[in-house]
Amino acid sequence: MNILILGDIFGIPGVEAIKKNLPKIIIEKKIDFVIANGENAADNGLGITKKNSEDFFNAGVNVITSGNHIWDQKETQEFIEKEKRLLRPENSLKPVPGKGSNIFISKNKKKIAVLNLMGNVFMKKSDDVFLAAKKFVSEVKLKKDADFIVVDFHGEITSEKMAIGYFFDGKATAVVGTHTHVPTSDTRVLNKGTAYQTDLGMCGVYNSVIGMNGENSLKKFLKDTSAQRHFPADGEATISGLLVQGDHETGLAKKAEQIILGGSLQERFK
Numbered sequence: 693m694n695i696l697i698l699g700d701i702f703g704i705p706g707v708e709a710i711k712k713n714l715p716k717i718i719i720e721k722k723i724d725f726v727i728a729n730g731e732n733a734a735d736n737g738l739g740i741t742k743k744n745s746e747d748f749f750n751a752g753v754n755v756i757t758s759g760n761h762i763w764d765q766k767e768t769q770e771f772i773e774k775e776k777r778l779l780r781p782e783n784s785l786k787p788v789p790g791k792g793s794n795i796f797i798s799k800n801k802k803k804i805a806v807l808n809l810m811g812n813v814f815m816k817k818s819d820d821v822f823l824a825a826k827k828f829v830s831e832v833k834l835k836k837d838a839d840f841i842v843v844d845f846h847g848e849i850t851s852e853k854m855a856i857g858y859f860f861d862g863k864a865t866a867v868v869g870t871h872t873h874v875p876t877s878d879t880r881v882l883n884k885g886t887a888y889q890t891d892l893g894m895c896g897v898y899n900s901v902i903g904m905n906g907e908n909s910l911k912k913f914l915k916d917t918s919a920q921r922h923f924p925a926d927g928e929a930t931i932s933g934l935l936v937q938g939d940h941e942t943g944l945a946k947k948a949e950q951i952i953l954g955g956s957l958q959e960r961f962k
């Protein structure tokens with residue numbers, strides 16, 4: 693079972709890279725299921741539009757996850773109620789539209805549970821993420837309720853992400869971090885069989901400041917009064933994600949392989 697999980701797709705260059713390359717990657721790597729974080733897909737890098745989500749589904753994405761920017765586009769609150777393939781963080785403060793987890797069917801007819809969590813440290817206020825994780829594992833068990841379970845932990849700090857990795861070790865197929873837009877090199881299968889990477893990085897332009905125009909961003913840090921509102925960087929996007937080979941017998945990971953393709957990062961695509 694090959695599951696591809698893609699990091700935050702950022703702005704027009706990120707969306708275009710997914711539309712152009714994802715169909716080919718799916719064929720070449722024999723991918724059965726694709727999860728992508730889409731909360732920065734809108735043209736200005738903030739939020740996700742209905743059109744963005746349609747483009748992703750057409751390109752082969754099965755489920756879109758999100759995070760702190762999920763509500764930045766006004767239309768999202770409405771279309772998320774009908775579009776079950778778009779998740780918002782499970783531990784969002786309630787009441788809130790949409791769902792934070794669900795079970796989906798892959799093209800090879802496997803049940804894949806996807807859980808979207810958001811960190812508590814240096815993030816928008818949300819419910820306790822560890823309590824949300826405990827509740828989820830009490831309700832959704834690997835091999836009983838789902839053939840495979842994938843967790844997208846959208847968070848700022850590495851310790852919180854690693855702790856969630858340990859929490860789910862042996863209970864989920866994969867735990868990946870998103871949000872920082874920088875891929876970490878700690879890809880591995882944990883002791884009890886869960887694939888893990890602290891952050892997937894973004895599908896976006898890396899010659900930037902986390903996707904936004906670098907020069908302008910620097911001006912803001914320097915408090916230069918000519919700085920404009922943040923706007924996305926131009927250029928070729930790098931696709932960044934994790935390919936997880938799931939074991940049909942256990943639901944755990946046999947192998948985890950980082951994928952980095954195109955743009956300015958050093959390629960990792962065998």
Ligand code: FE2
Pocket residue numbers: 731759760761846870871
């Ligand atoms: Fe984010």
